[in-house]
Amino acid sequence: MISSKHTIAVVGATGAVGREALAILESRNVPPARLRVTASDRSVGKTIEYAGQKLALVASTPESIRGCDAALFCVSSEVAKRLAPECVKVGCTVVDNSSAFRADPAVPLVVPEVNASELASLSRPCLVANPNCSTILLVVALNPIRRRFGLKRIVVSTYQAVSGAGAAAMDELRQQAADVLAGKPAQPKVFAEPCAFNIFSHNSKVDLDSGLNGEEAKMITESRRIWADKSIEISPTCVRVPVLRAHAEAATITLDKPASEAEVRAAFADAPGVRLVDDRANNSFPTSLKASGGDDILVGRLRIDPTAPREADGRSRHHCVLLSGDQLRKGAALNAIQIADALLR
């Protein structure tokens, strides 16, 4: 567990994930003297607020990280690929939020609620990869179902917040919303499409042969890796929506064993990291705003797929689920901190 005796580096502290990591560490009373905050050379000499103090931003180099027990990497894949192994060499354990090492079989890809056992055999310093944000939300939410009934197939559509593309994308949504409401045209910079008052296919690169975009491909390969199950069928469609933070996902799932709606609800009810928000009478279900700033993945709109066959007792293998989770927290900063907690225990 990260404690006041550990020194922690937040690499990329000025970004959307880095700032969230600092907010979580602050809420746990990690003293400012135990933090090192780094960013690009552009930010060196500037400061960042933490617990009422101004922390000096330093360059992201192995030397500035030397002496830290763990570094939470909140930078691009390109930077992580270059810097993370160097930081491990100077004795610092790295938890990397980027996609740089997620496909590397030598680097564990961990969601503590699902495969914390991967961390048990590691000796420090080491490098651990934090999975893709949409993937973390999906595997945490569906893990209790997979454990009780088995999961054969997931057809999932995502509704992804713009903050998944970083701090600049959040600024872009705020600016475009103001511009459009003032009667001015939206001016896209981070995204190719306007993001205010618009929905568009995820901005990651589309594979010309499969037609899958990068986010969809990650959901398939990373979920299979985390669950250690290559047979699970996953068909995602990933879309950006004009929301600042907290992705939502609507999934239709096929179970190995038939289950009643009540059994599925009960499986979600006592799952770690999951909170049921499923009030049909009041039409109250998970939303991005309800999930924003929270640690739990909200799950609701549970129902048997109306097109699916039912057994004589009403059970079915096909269920529908809506989930929402703050991808800056559980999809990135919080998951990374939970990994560091386990490694520093």
Ligand SMILES: NC(=O)c1ccc[n+]([C@@H]2O[C@H](COP(=O)([O-])OP(=O)(O)OC[C@H]3O[C@@H](n4cnc5c(N)ncnc54)[C@H](OP(=O)(O)O)[C@@H]3O)[C@@H](O)[C@H]2O)c1
């Ligand atoms: N946003 C999400 O929901 C999310 C979820 C899961 C994973 N991730 C991954 O987490 C990482 C960070 O994402 P983000 O959304 O926080 O991005 P972001 O808001 O764009 O922040 C990027 C950070 O990287 C720093 N940086 C840029 N160039 C650098 C360089 N050459 N050397 C060192 N630092 C540099 C920036 O510092 P300056 O301010 O100085 O430019 C900033 O602190 C990415 O790999 C992303 O894919 C993000």
